[in-house]
Amino acid sequence: MLRVGIIGCGLIGHKRANALSGVELFGCADQDMIKAEQFAAHFSIQCYQDWQTMLEDSKIDIVIIATPHHVLAQITLAAIQANKHILVEKPAARNPQELEPLLIAIERSSVCIRVGFNHRYHRAFQRAKQLVDDNALGELMYIRARYGHGGRKGYEKEWRADPAISGGGELIDQGVHLIDLAGWFLGEFVSISGFTHTYFWDMPVEDNGFMLLKTASQQVAFLHASCTEWKNLFNMEIYGQEGKLVIDGLGGSYGVEKLTHYKMLPEMGPPETVTWEYPMADNSWEMEFKSFLHDIQNGVTPEPGIKEAYQALKVVETLYNLD
Numbered sequence: 001m002l003r004v005g006i007i008g009c010g011l012i013g014h015k016r017a018n019a020l021s022g023v024e025l026f027g028c029a030d031q032d033m034i035k036a037e038q039f040a041a042h043f044s045i046q047c048y049q050d051w052q053t054m055l056e057d058s059k060i061d062i063v064i065i066a067t068p069h070h071v072l073a074q075i076t077l078a079a080i081q082a083n084k085h086i087l088v089e090k091p092a093a094r095n096p097q098e099l100e101p102l103l104i105a106i107e108r109s110s111v112c113i114r115v116g117f118n119h120r121y122h123r124a125f126q127r128a129k130q131l132v133d134d135n136a137l138g139e140l141m142y143i144r145a146r147y148g149h150g151g152r153k154g155y156e157k158e159w160r161a162d163p164a165i166s167g168g169g170e171l172i173d174q175g176v177h178l179i180d181l182a183g184w185f186l187g188e189f190v191s192i193s194g195f196t197h198t199y200f201w202d203m204p205v206e207d208n209g210f211m212l213l214k215t216a217s218q219q220v221a222f223l224h225a226s227c228t229e230w231k232n233l234f235n236m237e238i239y240g241q242e243g244k245l246v247i248d249g250l251g252g253s254y255g256v257e258k259l260t261h262y263k264m265l266p267e268m269g270p271p272e273t274v275t276w277e278y279p280m281a282d283n284s285w286e287m288e289f290k291s292f293l294h295d296i297q298n299g300v301t302p303e304p305g306i307k308e309a310y311q312a313l314k315v316v317e318t319l320y321n322l323d
Contacts, residue, residue, distance in 0.1 A: 002085075002296070003059055005029070007051045007075055008066035009039035012089055016064045017043055019285035022293050023062065029054045051075055055082040062296070065089060066116075069172070070165045073098035076113070076306075080105045085296050087289070089116040091176045092309035094167025095317055099310045106306060114292045114302035115309040117180045121284035121291070124247045124259040125181065127276060128238065131261060132185060137240025142220040143182050145236035147174050148229025149253075151201060155227070161203035169205030171196055172316050175225035178236075179312045180304060182213065182221035185238060188311060189213040189221070192318040200228045213315060243271060251282045 003026035006013050010030075017025055017039075027046035030036035040047035048054040055063065055078055063079045065072055065088040073093040079086045080102065092115045093099045106113060119125060132140065148170075159165045160173055183189065191214035196206035211223040232253045238245040243263040249255035257278040262271040295302045 002061040002293075003027075004062045004064060005048070005054045005057070005060040005084075006039075006064045006066060007054065008064075008068075008089075009035045010066065012066040013039065013064070015285055016066055016087070016289075019289050021286065021290065026060060027054055027057070052078070055079055055084060060084060062087070068159050068165050069094050069167050073102060077102055077105060080109050080111055080113070083109070083111060085111050085292075086113045087116055087292055088113065090180070090309065091115075091167070091172055091313055091316070092306060093313060094172070096310050096313040099306055099313065102306050103310065112292070112296045112300075112302050113305050114288075114295070115304050115306065116288065117177060117304045117308070118284040118288045119177045119181055119250070120184060120304070121287040122247075122250060122257060122282065123278040123284075124257050124276070126287075127259055128245045128247060129184070131245060132238065132240075136243065136261065136263070137238065137245065138242030139240060140186060140219055141239045141241060142222065143185060143236065143238050144222045145178050145182065146224045146226070146229075147178050147234050147236075148224070148226030149174070149232045150230040151207075151227045156201045156203040161201070161205055163205050166205065168316065168320060169196070169198070169203070169209075170207050170225050170227045171209030171211075171319060172313075173225075174227075175209045175211070175223070176309075176312045176316065178221075178223040178225055179211070179213070179315050180308060181236065182223060183308070183311060184304075186219045186221060187215050187217075189315060190216050192315050194319045194322065196319055196323055209319065211315070211319065251278070257282075 002023045005027040029048040029051040062085045194211040196209045201207045207227045209225045213221040234250045234254045236247045246260045248258045260275045
């Protein structure tokens, strides 16, 4: 059985540990030794002095990297060089330049690397992608989406508000999920425009990002990521020439996850409408890891990987440079 080590023992590290199946959780590491020791005691696993020591251990086969953004690329590169399979949290780096050495290293390695864009594995998105692939909407035209939360007391003092650590604000935090999902459906974006601004939070990074992205075939994604969305919100509309799909909610504070298919009739007018609701607990983390494990066991290149993360970060960088 493959053995997993987790680097980063915060909230996401715990989510990742609880989502594992078909493997053995073997060890953990964190720059905060107290946090690492508590994590190790909770899961009855080994606690490493630091992540470098973990990567030197031949008993570890897979590394999950769930740290703040400023060390994601550094640890991922070291893990490639240590011949470990890797699941690294989005956005995988603070900027696309940090991913360039990884793109080179991947070409010389046989390890599998997946970037943790778990939203692809929400039940509504899995069904939506299948419907699109089955041509249920006809040719796709555009996507319109909004994603946001309302922050919390002290949000402007967290590491996400420090550009040296985070690389940016809401755009690189939740916005990359929107960019990844839109690119999953439409393909690579060749024209990038938009605007970022800090409206409310007293911090040196943006709290809102507005995007207008276009593919070579003129398909458009109009996206808005916000941490001034006082009632947490997720909504994505995917428009085709023969109908549209609407994904609402992600569960929890974002509301019940729901997919609605509006199918255009030959006579047009009010569409035929079918809705699927998913009130059960979010299983995207589990499904994402199962897919990653399948890739490892079958020698498949994971997607999304570093290439997809690089494309998303190029969009983010372009928008930051517009300001």
